[in-house]
Amino acid sequence: xxxxxVKGGKQAIDASQEFLLSKRLKSGVLLxxxxxxxxxxxxxxxxxxxxxxxxxxxxxLAIKQAEGSPEEAVFLLxxxxxxxxxxxxxxxxxxxxxxxxxxxxxxxxxxxGGQILGASPDYTHRLLDFDLFNEKQxxxxxxxxxxxxxxxxxxxxxxxxxxxxxxxxVEYLRDQGLLARFENNDTAxxxxxxxxxxxxxxxxxxxxxxxxxxxxxxxxxxxxxxRGYGAVHPTVAELRVGDVPVYVAGPPPxxxxxxxxxxxxxxGEFRATEVESLVPVNKIEADGKQSLSFxxxxxxxxxxxxxxxxxxxxxxxxxxxxxxxxATHDEEFVLLHIDSVESSGFxxxxxxxxxxxxxxxxxxxxxxxxxxxxxxxxxxxxxxxx
Amino acid sequence: xxxxxxxxxxxxxxxxxxxxxxxxxxxxxxxEIRRAILKAIAIPGYQVPFASREMPIARGWGTGGLQITxxxxxxxxxxxxxxxxxxxxxxxVSIKALINKTSLVQIxxxxxxxxxxxSRHRIPELPLREDQIMILQVPTPEPLRWxxxxxFKTKRLHAESDYTxxxxxxxxxxxxxxxxAGGADHPVxxxxxxxxxxxxxxxxxxxxxxxxxxxxxxxxGREKKIYAVPPYTKVKSLDFDDYPFxxxxxxxxxxxxxxxxxxFMDELNDGIGPVRWQCNDTGSCRExxxx
Numbered sequence: 001x002x003x004x005x006v007k008g009g010k011q012a013i014d015a016s017q018e019f020l021l022s023k024r025l026k027s028g029v030l031l032x033x034x035x036x037x038x039x040x041x042x043x044x045x046x047x048x049x050x051x052x053x054x055x056x057x058x059x060x061l062a063i064k065q066a067e068g069s070p071e072e073a074v075f076l077l078x079x080x081x082x083x084x085x086x087x088x089x090x091x092x093x094x095x096x097x098x099x100x101x102x103x104x105x106x107x108x109x110x111x112x113g114g115q116i117l118g119a120s121p122d123y124t125h126r127l128l129d130f131d132l133f134n135e136k137q138x139x140x141x142x143x144x145x146x147x148x149x150x151x152x153x154x155x156x157x158x159x160x161x162x163x164x165x166x167x168x169x170v171e172y173l174r175d176q177g178l179l180a181r182f183e184n185n186d187t188a189x190x191x192x193x194x195x196x197x198x199x200x201x202x203x204x205x206x207x208x209x210x211x212x213x214x215x216x217x218x219x220x221x222x223x224x225x226x227r228g229y230g231a232v233h234p235t236v237a238e239l240r241v242g243d244v245p246v247y248v249a250g251p252p253p254x255x256x257x258x259x260x261x262x263x264x265x266x267x268g269e270f271r272a273t274e275v276e277s278l279v280p281v282n283k284i285e286a287d288g289k290q291s292l293s294f295x296x297x298x299x300x301x302x303x304x305x306x307x308x309x310x311x312x313x314x315x316x317x318x319x320x321x322x323x324x325x326x327a328t329h330d331e332e333f334v335l336l337h338i339d340s341v342e343s344s345g346f347x348x349x350x351x352x353x354x355x356x357x358x359x360x361x362x363x364x365x366x367x368x369x370x371x372x373x374x375x376x377x378x379x380x381x382x383x384x385x386x
Numbered sequence: 387x388x389x390x391x392x393x394x395x396x397x398x399x400x401x402x403x404x405x406x407x408x409x410x411x412x413x414x415x416x417x418e419i420r421r422a423i424l425k426a427i428a429i430p431g432y433q434v435p436f437a438s439r440e441m442p443i444a445r446g447w448g449t450g451g452l453q454i455t456x457x458x459x460x461x462x463x464x465x466x467x468x469x470x471x472x473x474x475x476x477x478x479v480s481i482k483a484l485i486n487k488t489s490l491v492q493i494x495x496x497x498x499x500x501x502x503x504x505s506r507h508r509i510p511e512l513p514l515r516e517d518q519i520m521i522l523q524v525p526t527p528e529p530l531r532w533x534x535x536x537x538f539k540t541k542r543l544h545a546e547s548d549y550t551x552x553x554x555x556x557x558x559x560x561x562x563x564x565x566x567a568g569g570a571d572h573p574v575x576x577x578x579x580x581x582x583x584x585x586x587x588x589x590x591x592x593x594x595x596x597x598x599x600x601x602x603x604x605x606x607g608r609e610k611k612i613y614a615v616p617p618y619t620k621v622k623s624l625d626f627d628d629y630p631f632x633x634x635x636x637x638x639x640x641x642x643x644x645x646x647x648x649x650f651m652d653e654l655n656d657g658i659g660p661v662r663w664q665c666n667d668t669g670s671c672r673e674x675x676x677x
Binding site for chain 1: 406407410411412414415418435436437438439440441442444445446447449469470471472474475476477478479480506507508525535536537538541563564565566567568569570571586587588589590608610611634635650651652653666
């Protein structure tokens with residue numbers, strides 16, 4: 001019998017687990033966690049973002065254990081995350097203080113501080129580089145010194161702006177009155193991992209769910225909204241990638257702790273991608289006249305995840321303007337279906353035995369066939385039991 | 387009585403359990419889940435939203451039930467886990483292994499011996515007692531979901547006791563097929579107030595929820611809802627006066643192992659011999675056989 005054999009299931013599972021292990025080990029080449037961390041940077045970023053857990057070392061371990069499957073690696077990290085106590089909340093992170101490594105604007109040719117291409121495959125031809133087959137351990141001289149440590153952090157002699165004080169591109173539009181300036185909304189965000197999402201949702205909940213959304217799912221829905229199943233036509237005002245510092249308000253300091261004026265602690269930094277998209281909207285003024293102006297679509301995610309973060313900025317705008325015509329403007333449709341652990345979990349549960357539910361359906365189908373008239377015989381049944 | 391006490395643990399699994407808390411969660415998480423459970427008990431049949439955690443087993447594979455089990459688990463508890471009636475089905479084995487690995491509590495296959503029974507899609511044949519808790523895994527907690535896709539709207543329908551949709555689904559079945567053609571997960575009315583999805587238990591199991599001696603908790607991990615049927619609560623399967631509720635009937639079948647009839651059966655077809663029938667509740671079948 002199949003996989004619910006009345007006895008013997010446990011042995012079969014043990015054997016399957018051993019078989020899985022052998023798949024990873026049988027080639028005789030062991031993948032080191034440090035190699036994963038060094039060579040699979042982008043996958044690590046994707047996994048950390050979807051797991052909403054920023055730890056490169058654990059992400060590398062998860063990727064190794066999952067044999068490179070992002071959905072499995074995310075799953076491992078999320079499950080681990082459930083066991084950790086959450087002791088602090090950080091202070092508001094200011095992406096204006098991001099130590100920028102890459103920063104481009106599609107809206108303006110020249111921006112204060114300049115376009116910084118940074119590291120990106122955007123400008124490469126996607127030709128397989130067969131030389132990589134024979135790549136030797138990189139010699140130190142080959143590795144160009146990276147901007148991280150060697151670049152000046154403050155204004156240098158030539159008058160260039162430091163990489164951690166580049167102004168936001170959208171400030172220019174705000175100054176011109178084309179983009180509304182809002183008071184900071186300092187309401188504490190509702191943590192979607194501590195309180196279940198209820199509808200209608202607020203923006204902080206939406207942004208959190210999209211930031212941890214599955215990369216492909218967020219990209220697909222963003223694409224759909226752009227292609228025609230949505231009413232948003234954006235321009236990327238600014239996409240920036242870099243490191244942002246994180247502070248927590250701490251207990252009284254111990255000797256030697258770094259502490260800033262406000263009494264908060266620097267606990268580290270994380271790499272993030274931030275996107276601000278401009279979307280033209282039709283505004284109806286108080287006097288009934290219409291005027292065009294811009295609104296902002298916002299995307300932020302851990303690591304360098306550019307496509308997803310741009311898609312997120314589109315969906316953010318879509319969800320700000322509910323529209324029954326398009327699924328991409330329906331918050332329940334978008335927010336409830338983009339989580340990797342949820343979607344992969346429920347899809348994969350179809351592999352579990354469904355004997356009872358199917359038997360129950362079978363009894364019902366047989367009974368309805370016995371009594372129905374021949375003309376009804378071809379009608380199909382309702383939705384199956386989950 | 388079959389009992390599989392924890393086997394001697396290997397060095398590596400001992401290490402692994404040391405890195406995790408008792409019953410997996412930190413105590414703060416357990417407290418939060420228990421608070422949702424208490425609210426669910428206080429409002430029978432009402433779906434209480436809770437901050438569902440990601441678990442080491444997949445969403446949709448029983449994480450709602452598992453979170454309830456782990457948050458209730460004490461060192462003296464004895465746990466039984468069944469999946470579609472079977473103690474030894476892949477997922478039941480996996481869930482039991484996780485519970486045991488992180489808590490070292492005793493695991494049993496005997497319904498009578500268990501203090502906590504986690505199950506997917508069945509309520510055991512043996513009547514439950516007041517000192518037991520039945521925990522059901524739920525894929526779709528919303529009984530109106532096939533009628534209304536939006537959570538915002540179904541929540542309002544519950545608030546207003548507007549259950550037209552639930553009745554309509556049954557009524558449409560009768561119009562199309564001359565009877566209620568749905569299988570498992572037949573909706574029930576709890577304490578005359580909330581219409582509730584009993585989880586995909588067969589209709590055969592629905593009556594066991596009515597005036598149950600044991601507390602019944604239902605957990606939907608992916609959908610992040612917990613709900614409950616407190617002991618001795620009225621649970622009525624939705625039906626019409628002229629089309630009364632009709633559970634599956636196995637009166638004319640006999641189990642090929644223990645010989646009983648009228649219990650919920652699996653249909654076995656090995657392609658060689660005739661179709662055979664066998665008790666779906668493997669624990670009760672073994673006890674009936676005296677194995």
